[in-house]
Amino acid sequence: MKVEAKKLEVQTTTELRTGADLLIDLLKKEGVETLFGYPGGAVLPIYDAIYRAQGTIKHVLFRHEQGMIHAAEGYARVTGKPGVVIATSGPGATNLVTGITDAMMDSLPLVIFTGQVARSVIGTDAFQEADVMAITTPITKHNYQVQSIADLPRIVKEAFHIASTGRPGPVLVDIPKDISAGFLSEEPEEASINLPGYQPTTKPNPFQIKKLADSISKAIKPVILSGAGVLHGRASAELTAFAEKHQLPVVTTLLGLGTFPADHALSLGMGGMHGTYAANMAIYESDLLINFGARFDDRLTGNLKHFAPYAKVAHIDIDPAEIGKNVPTQIPIVSDTKEALNE
Secondary structure: OHHHHHHHHHHHHHOOOEHHHHHHHHHHHOOOOEEEEOOOHHHHHHHHHHHHOOOOOEEEEOOOHHHHHHHHHHHHHHHOOOEEEEEOOOHHHHOOHHHHHHHHHHOOOEEEEEEEOOHHHOOOOOOOOOOHHHHHHHHOOEEEEOOOHHHHHHHHHHHHHHHHOOOOOEEEEEEEHHHHHOEOOOOOOOOOOOOOOOOOOOOOOHHHHHHHHHHHHHOOOEEEEEOHHHHHOOOHHHHHHHHHHHOOOEEEOOOOOOOOOOOOOOEEEEOOOOOOHHHHHHHHHOOEEEEEOOOOOHHHHOOHHHOOOOOEEEEEEOOHHHOOOOOOOOEEEEOOHHHHHHO
């Protein structure tokens, strides 16, 4: 009877929910269907929770973190949903750096969960400890280190919101092992998003839209430059209708390929170093260059002194930091590309 009592006690203990169990529940609430992961000591509690979840979220096992995060980028690019990544502490996290940087540059939504050593030994050079927060601050849209199980619902909700709104990008959540392995004393309350410092502008200023419309009516050689912002804004149909209505030739950037039909009579192909002669000459001779969601990178512009030297530049971008960053802009429009095109 004593042995049976002990067995019963063990079974009761294993039914307690952990921070990792809570994390999996939160991922389900965010609509996550696929995880890209590679296990390690600091994330084993999360893998135990994935096992307990009975296959409700598909886990794709990789053999190296770098390939894993590039796969998550591909998933995000194709589906438009955040790619969700799980990696262990130290070398597991640092192997993600190239992919995180790539996602940041290409505006791809990722939510990355990295394991971390227990809170009590952070900063002591513990086994497989790395300062992931400092390493990833310049290459993420935002990052978090969880300090309390009670903070998990808020952090996960904010991470997905930040990654997928405004200009999409990677968000990293660093989870100490004692958080993921720790038991819940009570179920946390439902989290809400309260980010007063993060309010992306999605609708254009009507005055700036009118300025652009007036400029189009007066232009002799107007050209559209279509970038990745058109893809992220799901605005390809609107762009095509806009170009056809005003009979505007369209140049795409490398990341904007696919935003406008390549076989369309108004398509001039890709611009820049590896682009077509027609596209580059059209930009050079244009008197109005309308940039939808492209960042004017050097592979497109070449020598900035000779880029579109006769053009008035209109730049429509959801990220205000991009407007005027490389090319002087006379008509700045901070907006989602679909919203701007509809206006």
